Amino acid sequence: MSAAGKLIGVGVGPGDPELVTLKAARALREADVVAFFAKRGEPGHARSIAAPHLRNGVTELPLIYPITSEIPKCSAAYRDTLCAFYDHAAGKVARELEAGRNVVVLCEGDPLFYGSYMHVHARLAPRFSAEIVAGVTGMSGCWSAAATPMAQGDDVFTVLPATLPEAELIRRLSDADAAVVMKIGRHLPKVRRALQGSGRLERALYVERGTMADAKLLPLAAKADDDAPYFAIVLVPGWERRP
């Protein structure tokens, strides 16, 4: 029996295909199979970033998210549906590994920082040899595009989901020197109030599609509407005690 293949979680960075690391580009060139998450009918964001680096004729393994728009996100049914999907996705990857093929699983940003790859990793790392290729995170891409120093020296830096209740956002923003609020979407009015309530609105930057050609970066206080996609983020730069 031949040896099992290796699982490789590869971070492809925040969006610009040139922000892929040399190690990620090599892993993509050498992979037997390239797996990626995508919504039905869409190419997949990580797959699009990796496209210039894929070997001609490499086997692709799309892992297509189930439709969950009718299920409330906090329900057990939603969690069960996603859990079954990740089991199924991990099973597809496992079959390739068992056949002795090395599988790269693409991940936007960094594989182990808020990425879908982690669901595959947690299920397969106990059974297969697994390697991680670190990537540039989405938030690094955003503050670099904004050319805004984020944290320095003894700053406390925090990443907050916009889903938190307003009072908790205020408390946590007030307690951090620098912060990133993620997954803004429909939470923008609440996030704006929390930034105001914590005295952070003046230095907050709103970023959409941070490292794409059509990036949108502006002071949140200057943003006239409350329209924001799910993946928009707000940066609250630190380093207030500059020498």
Add this chain to the structure above:
Amino acid sequence: MSAAGKLIGVGVGPGDPELVTLKAARALREADVVAFFAKRGEPGHARSIAAPHLRNGVTELPLIYPITSEIPKCSAAYRDTLCAFYDHAAGKVARELEAGRNVVVLCEGDPLFYGSYMHVHARLAPRFSAEIVAGVTGMSGCWSAAATPMAQGDDVFTVLPATLPEAELIRRLSDADAAVVMKIGRHLPKVRRALQGSGRLERALYVERGTMADAKLLPLAAKADDDAPYFAIVLVPGWERRP
């Protein structure tokens, strides 16, 4: 008069020269001048990481930190000495830019996340065209080397300096789903107590030279001594509510 050169802050990632991005490698190939911070008599960590990517004969501009070991770190004298040094370093870079040369300033990890480059950027970005090339952070390099999922879903993630008082470390560790404690050094006994006090010791990982060939990774609870270099970090993985 010719146009001024461009300032480019380039993240070279956490240590492995292959974790440099394609964009960083190109910036290094195209640079007229490559500047980097280093201690006297040492090659500079960022310079070592970038070495395989430097163009033969490129002009190098070392920015040598002053000796500060005799000055207390919290004193005004220490801040003044560093501030004067960053003024001097920015002046050296400015003279190259004024002469029309593009200057890459190397930075370990990501340029705008706890990096020395920010001191140059803050001084020169108002006067010169500046661009940032995002990099893989040191902490991403560490949790990737450990293959440990760090944060997922609605996790709150926090970066804490080990210099914080013990009670504040306990409070902040207790308040976060996932955390990284940086600049461990002589603070390890205190950090250990704070992890114990916040119920996080069991899942804490100690990491030294995360992406180097001689990396040291182990559960902090299994580390027998309290010896730690300044740049050691402790990872407290989140994602406790796995589906």
